Amino acid sequence: MKVRIELFATLRDKFKTKSVEVECEDFESAIRNASKILGEDFYQEVFDDSGRIREDRIITINGRNVKDLEKVELRDGDRIAIFPPIAGG
Numbered sequence: 001m002k003v004r005i006e007l008f009a010t011l012r013d014k015f016k017t018k019s020v021e022v023e024c025e026d027f028e029s030a031i032r033n034a035s036k037i038l039g040e041d042f043y044q045e046v047f048d049d050s051g052r053i054r055e056d057r058i059i060t061i062n063g064r065n066v067k068d069l070e071k072v073e074l075r076d077g078d079r080i081a082i083f084p085p086i087a088g089g
Contacts (some may be wrong), residue, residue: 001077002023002077003077005025017038027072061081064074
């Protein structure tokens, strides 16, 4: 299947793109395939050292936060949005 990964805020600046389309089998392979395009740093922006989705990121699939989903499943044409930590005052 093909999905679109959209980047926001400082991630857009860091990876110099708004989005990337990738072929994948599941969420992990979508991020892994995007990291082949954007660089290995991208994988570490999403997953921690133990392979879990980082707690300090907001990641949505078609507008639904992955932290609210029992199981992260993808379908052809889904949009994954990744937001970096928000800071400010």
